[in-house]
Amino acid sequence: MSRVVIAPDSFKGTANAADAAAAVARGWRSVRADDEVITRPMADGGEGTLDAFEVAVPGARRMPATVRGPVSEPVATHWLLLPDGTGVVELAATSGITLLDPLAPLDAHSAGFGEAIADALDAGVERLLLALGGSASTDGGAGALAALGARFLDGDQGRVPLGNRGLGSLARVDLAGLRPLPPGGVLILGDVTNPLLGEQGAAAVFGPQKGADAATVVVLETNLARFARLVPDISPQTPGAGAAGGTGFGLLAWGAAMGGGAALVADALGLDDDLAGAAVVITGEGRFDGQSEAGKAPSEVARLAAARGVPVALVAGAITAEPRGFAASVALTGLAGGAEPAMADPLRWLEAAGARLAGEIGVVATS
Incomplete structure (x- = not known):
């Protein structure tokens, strides 16, 4: 045997x-x-990460939440509260591509992911593990940041619409109102090492998977580059910044740290x-x-x-x-x-x- x-x-x-x-x-x-x-059962930060942690960690609890889905429709979902006070939030379960039919490459957003993160913060989590992967959007994480208190403004100081299309009219990014990180910090469980921009970036590599044709990929890239220029302290070339339609970039701007999703899940599983x-x-x-x-x-x-x-x-x-x-x-x-x-x-x-x-x-x- x-x-x-x-x-x-x-x-x-x-x-x-x-x-x-x-x-x-x-x-x-x-x-x-x-x-x-x-x-x-394994996961790497994408779809199934919550399930993997739930199986691996005795005492893990599902915390129900209703958030805006990829095009703002209500989505009943949950995040996971671990016994040590860690919250695990999965983008695929809140703003994921499997929640959207038909695909909407320019208008899908990550706001629901941010709302689930806010829900975990409201519950008093000590730290956050944020599982990226399987996203429907290419908004650079702007939707998630907006749900956490950031403001994305056009030339008239009005809020731009959610989604990549809205980034096309972006003139100012105000991160001053962002909610503080939990005491133990925020770790990104990323499943890719792609940068935000360029040939290996979020638009070029993952845009077609989200319904973008060649012309739309150019628009996605241009709008992400506009966003990146207005967030000067974070390099768009940071490995993992392109994860989940660039949500990695947005979370780095919040102060999160990049980690390896698969390695952390494997460790939790023993x-x-x-x-x-x-x-x-x-x-x-x-x-x-x-x-x-x-x-x-x-x-x-x-x-x-x-x-x-x-x-x-x-x-x-x-x-x-x-x-x-x-x-x-x-x-x-x-x-x-x-x-x-x-x-x-x-x-x-x-x-x-x-x-x-x-x-x-x-x-x-x-x-």
Whole structure:
């Protein structure tokens, strides 16, 4: 009997991390029923981070809140209060792309995220962990800052509309009214290291995922650059400033510190301890691409596994970059015969992936 650890991130829009881990585990057990299989759903600051902390931290409490969604519709959501007084707020659960249909690249905003943060501050949290990722907007975090007391003014000293479009008429940024940070500070759980501006910035890289065509990407970039010029103390080139449509930049302007989302989640889960004595670990995410090595969950799991000398396998909905450092890899699109069938029944194909890996690398687990 061998110990197998299964620690995937969510497969965005198709399966959460817990369901993905369970499906892979079922597949593995169908081939190797006697193995000890441990599931540890992961997150990297994006969608599913609240769920990961809730599972990992005994005594964590959901705190309900109703906020403005990405285009100001009411969204019933929650943030997490940990026993030590830490509040965990997830952008994907308040201002996320999965909350918006159709997409609105110029008008979606992050105000709801700021409202949930304000709710946590009102509850008296000692510190904040802010999970970025999965955003619907490209507003540089201006919406979140506005909800926390900042003012974004046009040439007539009127407030500009929420969203990136509003940044086009921005003339002055007044951060004097921002709420103070909690005593223990604010740590950003970021899932990317992209800067705010440029070829690797929020507009160029993530704008198309939010419905922006080439012309709209230019507008998004121009408006973000205008915003950045009016916040002179924070460099738009700071790694992670481009996270969540530039919300990383806005939070840095508030005084938050940048951290690694996947590493903090793994620590809360005690994943390193689980890997001690493991024969193999399986990780995964919806799309393994050029961004995956920049602090996302599979790269953190692989890093911890390498330090323990444990082989690591990858399961992803699609694999578009070379999966370096993995003993084996499986793409659901390959198993299912295309993206559409893979997304239509992801748990079926995750289970199939678990069974395939058990057959392919089971010999590793027994050696």
